[in-house]
Amino acid sequence: xxxxxxxxxxxxxxxxxxxxxxxxxxxxxxxxxxxxxxxxxxxxxxxxxxxxxxxxxxxxxxxxxxxxxxxxxxxxxxxxxxxxxxxxxxxxxxxxxxxxxxxxxxxxxxxxxxxxxxxxxxxxxxxxxxxxxxxxxxxxxxxxxxxxxxxxxxxxxxxxxxxxxxxxxxxxxxxxxxxxxxxxxxxxxxxxxxxxxxxxxxxxxxxxxxxxxxxxxxxxxxxxxxxxxxxxxxxxxxxxxxxxxxxxxxxxxxxxxxxxxxxxxxxxxxxxxxxxxxxxxxxxxxxxxxxxxxxxxxxxxxxxxxxxxxxxxxxxxxxxxxxxxxxxxxxxxxxxxxxxxxxxxxxxxxxxxxxxxxxxxxxxxxxxxxxxxxxxxxxxxxxxxxxxxxxxxxxxxxxxxxxxxxxxxxxxxxxxxxxxxxxxxxxxxxxxxxxxxxxxxxxxxxxxxxxxxxxxxxxxxxxxxxxxxxxxxxxxxxxxxxxxxxxxxxxxxxxxxxxxxxxx
Numbered sequence: 001x002x003x004x005x006x007x008x009x010x011x012x013x014x015x016x017x018x019x020x021x022x023x024x025x026x027x028x029x030x031x032x033x034x035x036x037x038x039x040x041x042x043x044x045x046x047x048x049x050x051x052x053x054x055x056x057x058x059x060x061x062x063x064x065x066x067x068x069x070x071x072x073x074x075x076x077x078x079x080x081x082x083x084x085x086x087x088x089x090x091x092x093x094x095x096x097x098x099x100x101x102x103x104x105x106x107x108x109x110x111x112x113x114x115x116x117x118x119x120x121x122x123x124x125x126x127x128x129x130x131x132x133x134x135x136x137x138x139x140x141x142x143x144x145x146x147x148x149x150x151x152x153x154x155x156x157x158x159x160x161x162x163x164x165x166x167x168x169x170x171x172x173x174x175x176x177x178x179x180x181x182x183x184x185x186x187x188x189x190x191x192x193x194x195x196x197x198x199x200x201x202x203x204x205x206x207x208x209x210x211x212x213x214x215x216x217x218x219x220x221x222x223x224x225x226x227x228x229x230x231x232x233x234x235x236x237x238x239x240x241x242x243x244x245x246x247x248x249x250x251x252x253x254x255x256x257x258x259x260x261x262x263x264x265x266x267x268x269x270x271x272x273x274x275x276x277x278x279x280x281x282x283x284x285x286x287x288x289x290x291x292x293x294x295x296x297x298x299x300x301x302x303x304x305x306x307x308x309x310x311x312x313x314x315x316x317x318x319x320x321x322x323x324x325x326x327x328x329x330x331x332x333x334x335x336x337x338x339x340x341x342x343x344x345x346x347x348x349x350x351x352x353x354x355x356x357x358x359x360x361x362x363x364x365x366x367x368x369x370x371x372x373x374x375x376x377x378x379x380x381x382x383x384x385x386x387x388x389x390x391x392x393x394x395x396x397x398x399x400x401x402x403x404x405x406x407x408x409x410x411x412x413x414x415x416x417x418x419x420x421x422x423x424x425x426x427x428x429x430x431x432x433x434x435x436x437x438x439x440x441x442x443x444x445x446x447x448x449x450x451x452x453x454x455x456x457x458x459x460x461x462x463x464x465x466x467x468x469x470x471x472x473x474x475x476x477x478x479x480x481x482x483x484x485x486x487x488x489x490x491x492x493x494x495x496x497x498x499x500x501x502x503x504x
Contacts, residue, residue, distance in 0.1 A: 023069035024049060026058055039069035043321040044076050057319070078134040078321035084146020084159030085228060087255070088311050089138050092174055092343040093159055094120060097136060099339030100327050106133065122323065134323045143228025150316055156324060158314040162228040163235075163406050170312045170406045173331055175300045175346040178233050178307040181221075181262045181270040181280040188212060188269075190286035193306070193489045197238040199269065202246035207267070220249040221258050221270035232309055233271055236491055273309065274300065275345050287486025291364055293495075297346050298353070301392040303407060304484045306495045310407055311345065332414050348414065352389040352503065355382075365482040368437065374481075381478045388430060388502040391415075395431075395455050395499040404458075412455070415501065416462035419471050430502040431456045433477040436493035445479030448497075452477055455499045476502075 026049060027034045035058075037051035047058045047065065060073065082089060097120050101108040107123040107130060118138045123130040139155070146158035164170060180191050191210060198204035199220060208214035222245060223229040234243040245251055252258035255276035262270035263280040272280065274295050284292040285306065299305035315328060330336055337347040355362075362382070369378045393415050395408045404412065418424060433448030452475035459473055485492035 024065055024067035027064045027066070029062060029064060039065075039067075039071070042071040042073075042076065043319060044078060045322055046319065077132045078323055080134055080136045080156040080321075080324055081139060081149070081154065082136050082157045082159065083139045083141060083149040083155035084157075084314075085143045085161050085311075086140030087227075088159040088161070088173070089140050090118075092311060092340065092345060093313070094118065094138070095343040096173065096331055096336060096339050097122070097327070099336060099342075100330050103330070103333075103335045104326075134321065142226040144226060144231075147314060150314055153316070153318075156316065156320060157328075160228055160312050160314060161309055162232050163310065163312065164314070166403075167314065167406075168409065169315045169317065171315075171328060171331060172310045172312055172348065172407050172410045174311045174340045174343070175297075175348065175407075176309045176311060177274040177295045177300050177305055178229065178236070178271050178309050179274050179277060179295050180283040180285070181259060181272045181277060182283060183263050183266045183268060184279070184281050185266045186212075186268075186281070188283060190284045190292055191269075192286050192288070192486075193237060193491055196271075196285075197489075200234060200238045200246065201241050205246075205248075210269075216267055219265055219268045220246060221262050221268055221272075222249050222251060223255075223258065223271070224251040224253045227253060229273075229309060233307075236307055239490070285485070287488050287492060289483070289486035289488065290367065291483060291486050293485050298351065298392060300346050301348070301351065302394045302500075303396055303498070304394070304495065306485055306491045308407070312406060332410055332417075348410065350414070350418070351392045353392070354389050355385045358385065358390065361482055361484070364484070368480065368483055373441070377478060377481050381481055384430075384476070384502070388504045391501040391503055393501045395451075395501075396494070396497065397451070404455075412458060412462055416459060416464075419459075419463050420465055424471065424503055427471070428504045429459075429471055429473045430504060431459070431473065431475050432500045432502055433475065433479075434482055434496060434498050434500065435479045436496040437480040437483060437487045438493065441479055445477050448479050448499075449475060449477035451497075452499045 024039045025034060025036050026047065035049065035051060035056065037049040039047065040050045040055065041048040045060060047060055049056050049058060082093065098108055101122050107125050109121045111119045120136045121132060122134050123132045143160035143162045146155060147160055147164065149155035150158035180196060182188050188210060195204060195210055204210065206218050207216045225243060225245065231243045234241055250261065255273040256278060258270050258272045259276055259278035259280045262268045263278055270280065282295060284294045286292050293305055295305045300308060313328060332348060337349045340347040365378055365381065369375055393411045395411060396405050397403060431452045433452030435444035435448040456473050456475045460470060463470060483496050485495045487493050487496065
């Protein structure tokens with residue numbers, strides 16, 4: 001028994017009258033320990049009992065429960081409320097649940113109520129007959145509504161297209177990105193992040209400042225405020241500004257509708273989703289340094305495209321029933337990623353790229369190399385690149401923090417499990433740190449090395465293998481030698497500060 005339980009038992013012995021009116025009595029199987037309280041929950045493994053002295057969590061296998069509040073252990077069914085973004089719940093997440101059932105040999109049934117809400121039921125089909133394990137009640141809405149329901153204890157899982165800074169309980173399910181869109185006949189060939197920020201805040205209202213015809217009004221199309229995507233866009237491009245539609249902007253609840261509206265209007269500019277661009281044309285992100293960043297599946301996997309909009313599931317701070325914990329853990333497995341691809345979005349599966357596929361990155365490196373020292377560093381980096389392959393797994397930190405971002409936390413776990421499984425057996429893992437270009441090159445290289453060493457230490461700790469079976473993991477740094485975006489914005493600098501994974 002846990003220390004808190006012993007303390008509660010001692011208190012109960014000292015103050016028995018205060019607890020006499022409660023509705024359960026929990027007794028250790030040897031009869032030595034007993035508590036009395038109100039049953040607050042049972043998740044199939046543990047009781048949560050409210051006592052005069054606090055909420056206690058007790059392993060149901062080690063005790064006997066008596067009283068009207070005791071649950072039927074054999075008939076327990078986890079009832080899970082899944083709230084949040086309808087665009088995730090009605091497609092991707094239900095597909096993932098179906099994949100989980102298939103992968104675990106469970107029976108899946110689906111029911112739809114009068115309001116159109118879906119309940120997925122998973123059952124164990126053992127020799128004694130079907131036994132229901134969990135019913136997932138999907139309550140489609142918005143990212144903000146789902147997160148609020150989770151915080152209020154009214155949901156067990158929240159689906160969101162928002163990255164909540166400082167919340168470590170978000171797990172990335174799949175990848176997507178916010179992409180500037182224009183009609184095919186629009187002459188624009190790119191847009192700088194500061195200019196996009198000016199459009200969002202209402203400072204830019206015509207095409208002239210964007211390189212188009214002066215005086216031509218810009219008709220802006222954005223996501224509705226309650227989708228969570230508008231907040232994500234402002235967080236990335238216009239931090240510090242309250243997410244709001246500029247005057248005259250058209251709001252869309254659907255990414256497909258937004259793309260279609262932009263495609264029909266040669267003077268329109270929209271910010272839509274990579275996964276639903278329709279016949280609209282995406283604009284590269286440009287900058288004064290001459291680097292143009294294009295949204296591609298690989299750039300989304302590596303995090304090199306700065307306007308990522310991942311699809312996430314958030315869990316509450318309380319313990320979930322085992323079947324839900326297993327489901328959330330399963331979503332990063334190869335089987336789950338096959339289900340993600342079936343849903344039509346970009347999966348998290350790692351891919352390797354040889355030096356022959358990294359021409360644009362090398363061109364950027366050549367462009368910023370300065371003097372004899374810069375040339376020598378470039379030659380050293382090119383020699384290492386020629387002997388390695390870049391893995392799409394990349395690590396980035398929250399802005400102004402040493403904390404890994406949501407996608408990077410998942411990347412660390414995924415890489416650790418791959419190393420345990422022998423996916424990269426016989427190969428050396430090189431964690432390569434890069435920095436932005438602000439400040440002197442020497443300190444930048446040293447800072448990038450410290451970040452690479454920190455990720456290396458975290459990876460070694462995460463791999464569950466004996467020390468003599470641990471793959472060789474080393475840290476390297478090239479500082480500012482290979483920028484991915486211009487340093488003229490905070491977001492560009494954030495993209496450039498990274499730790500890559502190279503395999504040799």
